Amino acid sequence: MRSRLLLILGQLINGLTQGSIYALIAIGFVIIFGTMNLVTFAHGEVYMIGAFMGYFALSVWHLPWYVALAMGMGVAWILGFFIEKIAFRPLRAAGHMPPLLITIGLSIILKDLAVVFFGAENRPVPSIYGETIKIAGFQLSLLQLLIIGIAGVLIIVLRILIQGTKIGRAMRATAQDHEAAYAMGVNINRVFSISFCLASCLGGAAGVMVGIYYNAVYPVMGDTAGLKGFAACIFGGLTSIPGAILGGMIIGIVENLTVQFIASGYRDIVAFIVLVIVLVIRPQGILGKTIRAV
Amino acid sequence: MDRKKIWVIFLAGLASLPWIGSGAWCADPIYIGVSGPLTGNYAEYGQNWKKAMDLGLGWINAAGGVNGRPIELIYSDSKSDPKESAAVAQKYVTDKRIVTTIGDFTSTACMAAQPIYDRAGLVQLSPTASHPNFAPGSIWSFGIIGTQAGEGPFMANYAVQMLGKKKIAVLYINNDWGIATKDYFVKRAKDMGAEILAIEAFFETDKDFTGVLTKLRGFQPELLYIPSMYNEMALVAKQREKLGWMDVLLMGPGSLYSPKLLEIGGPSVNGLYTSAVFFPKDPHPEVQKFVKGFEEKYKAAPNMFAAIAYDGINLLTDIIRKAGTDRKAIRDELAKTKNFPGVTGKITFTEQRDVVKDYRHLVIKNQEFILFEAK
Numbered sequence: 001m002r003s004r005l006l007l008i009l010g011q012l013i014n015g016l017t018q019g020s021i022y023a024l025i026a027i028g029f030v031i032i033f034g035t036m037n038l039v040t041f042a043h044g045e046v047y048m049i050g051a052f053m054g055y056f057a058l059s060v061w062h063l064p065w066y067v068a069l070a071m072g073m074g075v076a077w078i079l080g081f082f083i084e085k086i087a088f089r090p091l092r093a094a095g096h097m098p099p100l101l102i103t104i105g106l107s108i109i110l111k112d113l114a115v116v117f118f119g120a121e122n123r124p125v126p127s128i129y130g131e132t133i134k135i136a137g138f139q140l141s142l143l144q145l146l147i148i149g150i151a152g153v154l155i156i157v158l159r160i161l162i163q164g165t166k167i168g169r170a171m172r173a174t175a176q177d178h179e180a181a182y183a184m185g186v187n188i189n190r191v192f193s194i195s196f197c198l199a200s201c202l203g204g205a206a207g208v209m210v211g212i213y214y215n216a217v218y219p220v221m222g223d224t225a226g227l228k229g230f231a232a233c234i235f236g237g238l239t240s241i242p243g244a245i246l247g248g249m250i251i252g253i254v255e256n257l258t259v260q261f262i263a264s265g266y267r268d269i270v271a272f273i274v275l276v277i278v279l280v281i282r283p284q285g286i287l288g289k290t291i292r293a294v
Numbered sequence: 295m296d297r298k299k300i301w302v303i304f305l306a307g308l309a310s311l312p313w314i315g316s317g318a319w320c321a322d323p324i325y326i327g328v329s330g331p332l333t334g335n336y337a338e339y340g341q342n343w344k345k346a347m348d349l350g351l352g353w354i355n356a357a358g359g360v361n362g363r364p365i366e367l368i369y370s371d372s373k374s375d376p377k378e379s380a381a382v383a384q385k386y387v388t389d390k391r392i393v394t395t396i397g398d399f400t401s402t403a404c405m406a407a408q409p410i411y412d413r414a415g416l417v418q419l420s421p422t423a424s425h426p427n428f429a430p431g432s433i434w435s436f437g438i439i440g441t442q443a444g445e446g447p448f449m450a451n452y453a454v455q456m457l458g459k460k461k462i463a464v465l466y467i468n469n470d471w472g473i474a475t476k477d478y479f480v481k482r483a484k485d486m487g488a489e490i491l492a493i494e495a496f497f498e499t500d501k502d503f504t505g506v507l508t509k510l511r512g513f514q515p516e517l518l519y520i521p522s523m524y525n526e527m528a529l530v531a532k533q534r535e536k537l538g539w540m541d542v543l544l545m546g547p548g549s550l551y552s553p554k555l556l557e558i559g560g561p562s563v564n565g566l567y568t569s570a571v572f573f574p575k576d577p578h579p580e581v582q583k584f585v586k587g588f589e590e591k592y593k594a595a596p597n598m599f600a601a602i603a604y605d606g607i608n609l610l611t612d613i614i615r616k617a618g619t620d621r622k623a624i625r626d627e628l629a630k631t632k633n634f635p636g637v638t639g640k641i642t643f644t645e646q647r648d649v650v651k652d653y654r655h656l657v658i659k660n661q662e663f664i665l666f667e668a669k
Contacts, residue, residue: 007512010537014504120334120373122501122525124558132538139538214501215532216525221501259505260512264494265468267505 006138011256017144017213019252020151024206025229026236026244027158028199034175034239035195038096042083042103043203044226045110050076050204051217052114055123058212065128069150069208076204077197084196089189107222114219122216147209154205155245158198171195175239203229224268231275237288246286250274323366324359324619326610327386329397329407334373335498335525336399338554339599343421344369345592346584346600347396347607353587354608360615365607368392374399376406383407387414393619394419396606401425401471408432417625419610421602425474430646434625438609438641439602440571440651442471445547446478448653449569453517453545454486456655456668457567462488463515465506465530467522468495475521475547483519491515496526503533517543524552527566528559535562543567548653552597556661564661569653572601572638573665581637598638605636 028043050072057068087102129143162168173181174191182188210225211217232251236243251271258270278286328347331340347367355364370386372379379398386392387410394417398404404423411418412432419436420428424445429437453459462483466476472495480490491513494506507530510518520527527550534542545567555563574585574595584604588596596604609631610624617627634641639652655666 003512007508010508010511011505014508017504018502115333119337121337122335122558124528124560126560127532127535127562130532130535132536141536141538143536215529216501256505256508260509264496264500264506264509 008257008260009138011260012253013140013144015253015256016249017147017252018255019249020148021206021210021213021248022225022228022232022251023245023248024151024154024202024209025225026232026248027155027241028203028206029230029233030236030239030241030244031171031195031199031202033233035171035178036088036192037178038088038099039230040083040087040103040196041100041226042087042106042110043199043229044222045107045114046076046079046083046200046222047203047207047210047225047229048114048217048219048222049079049110049207051207051211051221052118052123053204054208054211055125055217058125058128059123065212068212069205072204072208073201074204076207077201079204080197080200081193083200084193088192088196111219111222118219120219122218125211125215125217127215128212143213147213150205150209154202155241158202158241161198167191167194228271231272235275235278235285237285240285240287243285243287321363323364324393324614325389325391326365326367326607327382327389327392327395327397328367328369329372329379329382329386329395329403330369331374331399332369332371334371334375336374336523338524338552339399339422340371340374342552342597342600343396343399343603346588346596346604349584349587349591350604350607351611354611360611365611365614367607372398372403374403376403379403379407380410383410383418387411387416392416393614393621394610394624396421396603396610398423400469401428401474402469404428404435405431405470408435411435415625416621417610417628419606419628421606422599423471425470426478426648427470427474429648433629433647436628436643436647438606438636438649439638440649440653442475442478442547444650445569445653446475447482449519449545449547450479450482450486450488452567452569452655452666453519454483454488456666457517457543459517459543460488461514461516462490462519463492463494463510463513463517464490464519464521465494465496465503465510466520467526468497472521476519479519479521479547496522498526500526501529503530504537507534507537507539511537511539511542515542517545520544520546521549522546523549524555524558528555528563531559531562531566548598551656551663552599553595556658556663561661563658566658567666568656568658568663570598570656570663571651571653572598573654573656576637578637580635584637601637605634605638605641609634609636609641 053075054068054072057063057071087099091098129146132139132141170186170191232247233244235247254274255267255271258267330343331337370382372382386395396419399422401423404420408431411434417434422439423437424439424441426441426443429435464476466472492510527546548569550568551570613627617623632642641649656663657666
């Protein structure tokens, strides 16, 4: 009985680790949708580019993981800056569709560029923190703790940024009503740009962490991750950051419990079935409201 | 009018150049089509084939080719994707220059292209397809690596009799090859008295094994048998380390015998058990000629995939020499092959156009493949 419980605990931790990563991606979608009212399909590729940066930092230049993380986030920030400039800024008045389509195009371009420059195979990322610690008969993986920890720290930093700084207030104002914010003197263009860069930066962080966790990066890694992150964002209510975190965690945990109790092949199916059921019952998502809450 | 005439004569002259040229040139080549993964998840295997075949052909053509005609390979990148391999097959059967083909890499890709080669009547010699249903599926399909019907029992014996592990869990890749590999292993292992505690599948693109490894750990197996390719095995080895699950043995079929496994897996693949049909330190002169030639040309040791492709191209060249360039004659002559001396052992086709191989026991120690010595 006890070993059964430990087994389930193990799967829960697997789920929390994966969930933290999905949460970071989902928060990115929430920030972009919350402030700009738009969706990007290139987020998965930003995540992938961040992951490759992390790969180069770790595998090729042999830098420590926190440097790799910072570099991944930096590259993603810069990439986000350019995506916002190309896809979103010129088309402010054009509504949802044109920017969306452009991001679909950018997604394909980035993926193919990655295949051309990096090759389509997996790039191996070295293992770090391979040790486990024993607590009451249960083996806890240090790496999993690290990942959950980093995600937690990033989320706390984000909250401080949004609640406690001037730019954070500007973002919240823009999210509530960007015309009113403009009327109050907020530089909307700058807010949009910074929001997009911030979201991309979190995506890049997620990418580096995935590379470290699974020891592999490859050009199409953004596909499933972007999809699941987006699903987590919707699950949580589209404009709620706590919702996105919850959504990510739930998807991660459901996936791993499915592997445990059903079979590995069903993990994605069950996660998405749960998503569909929740949305049918509660279309605004778990923590969604009509007024944006960031 | 005059100007027009000059143009006509000029163009006619240009057009006739190839014919004038070829008389003085060497005789025109005999073409063999290659369908294999040059990019994608299996790229390393395809690149190994290419190196080995280029090496072999270099020697063949330097010695005059076949009756003075050089053999030339036409490569098409199928990524070992069944959609692509079918398209490549379509291309090859309609190209009249191609007299026979080598490829594809995975059993799934081969079987997807099989009906096309079968209908059009063109030999498909796969160096690596080991699914038992491949070769019997068409009189034009040939396999030279042996099937899981042979390797499965060998590995089961390795695990149960030689290593003495009776509690086994299986984690297999969910494609035609993986399923067949799993089935043959499980059947023989059970017959030998082993307990198969759990069988789980994963998909080709899966990267996360922490969930399924945690689940398998719950059954407390002594050995994990993992039909997969080097990418996934390296990830499994690393991720099981992360979970602290070091007291289980890892074993996989000969698909793992590749330097890439060592490169990607690093120290985490130490202690892994596998098999080989080709071992570079084999003292047989044909093997050594190949190994030394390969090392000289590419500054790297050849692996099983290079060796089997080398055998493939040598076998086909030999057949063309005997049977000529008619596609059907090549097929008929190929089917009669008996005891062809390959670097991966003697090649004799069964009624089903499969071969039965001799395997060696391998284990990874200090990040090197070595022969396993039973104590």
